[in-house]
Amino acid sequence: MSDAHFWFTEYQNNNLSIGLRIKQxxxxEKTDFQTLDVVETVEYGRLLVLDGCVMTTDKDEFVYHEMLSHVPMHTHPxxxxxLVVGGGDGGVIREIIKHPSVEKAVLAExxxxxIEASKTYFPHIASGLSDPRVDVQVTDGIKxxxxxxxxxxxILIDSTDPIGPAVGLFAKDFYQSVHRxxxxxxIMVAQTESPFANAKLISSVYKDVSEVxxxxxxxxxxxxxYPTGMWSFTMGSKKYDPNAVTECRVSGTKYYTNAVHKGALALPPFVQELTR
Incomplete structure (x- = not known):
């Protein structure tokens, strides 16, 4: 199918959607766990879509993958x-192995x-999966x-939205397992959705992680x-404070810098309210 008048629409909740004109x-396919689609759009290149939700795109993938990875990777000395739980597209792995200290990176998807679709249709995102330091495990990340x-x-939790196979990745008992x-x-970091569209989820996760x-x-x-464009990440740390980071140890990033690292932690008041 090829027609510029077709649109892909993600219904982000009952009142909010995002639409993108598609080329084809x-x-x-229907996997054992979810529907998987790869769609070519006019504005954002290829989209990886799982159960109707956009997971990553050619055009803006670097923002999410760099920020989920480099904030904790720089926080730890x-x-x-x-370990990456989820993240079968390989983008977080690609960013992790930019750090020369890394001896082993495990992907549990x-x-x-x-993983296979990402290698085929998003080779620039999945490029790190062939690195000899990377151990790809097709397995239940919780287990x-x-x-x-x-x-x-x-441990980085690169989950899909809190539906289907990802529900257990947003539970307190899982964060306790991560701590162990x-x-x-x-240090752990989990993606925790939008402060505008998912405020209750962010507050719940922050509370659970704070107790662990x-x-x-x-x-x-x-x-x-991603829904509303503003995206959150929640870090649980046993020792190190991300506010103490003073330098960037990697090159070639398109979004992450030391200044961006510090700015990302400076929360607007309405987001601060979600952590209280």
Missing amino acids: IIHS NPKKV IDGRV YVEDHPNEFDI ALKDDG FPQTHLYLAFVPT
């Missing part, structure tokens, strides 16, 4: 072993078809975390194709 549907106590310096899987100075970790920090980035 490149790929569509020497991250050697990192429940749906192997997301993987439970089975690997005291092993990781950083981290070393004594470990000595330090909890919320920070923001701006991803145009």
Whole structure:
């Protein structure tokens, strides 16, 4: 199908949607876990869509992947072993391995078809998956975390929206498992949706993480194709404060800098309210 008059619409809730004019549907399938589509758009290039929700796009993927990765990777002084739960497109892995301290990066993705589709249709995002330091595990990330106590310096939760197979990734008992899987100075970060569209979720996650970790920090980035554009990330840290970061240790980023790192942690008052 190829016709510039077709549109892809993501219904972000009962009252909000985003529409993008499409050139063609490149790929569509029903995996064991979800529907998976790859769509070519006029404005944002290719979209990876899971269960009708935009996961990533050619044009703005770097914002999300850099900010989920580099804020915690710079907060930890020497991250050697990192786990990504979800994130089958490989974008977070690509950013993690830019850090020379990394000796091993594990991807625990429940749906192997997301990994394979990303390799085929988003090779620039999935490029890091072939790095020899990367261990790709097609497995339930919750179970993987439970089975690997005291092993990781950083755990990043690159989940889909809190529906379907990702629901358990937003639960307090999962954050407790993550805490156990981290070393004594470990850090976790989870993507936690939009302050405008998902305020209650952010407050709930922040409260849960605060009850598990000595330090909890919320920070923001701006991803145009995600609901409302403003996106949040919640960090739980056993020791290190992200506000103490003073330098950028990687090159070639398109969004992340040391100044952006500090600015992302400076929350507007209405977002601060979600952490109280």
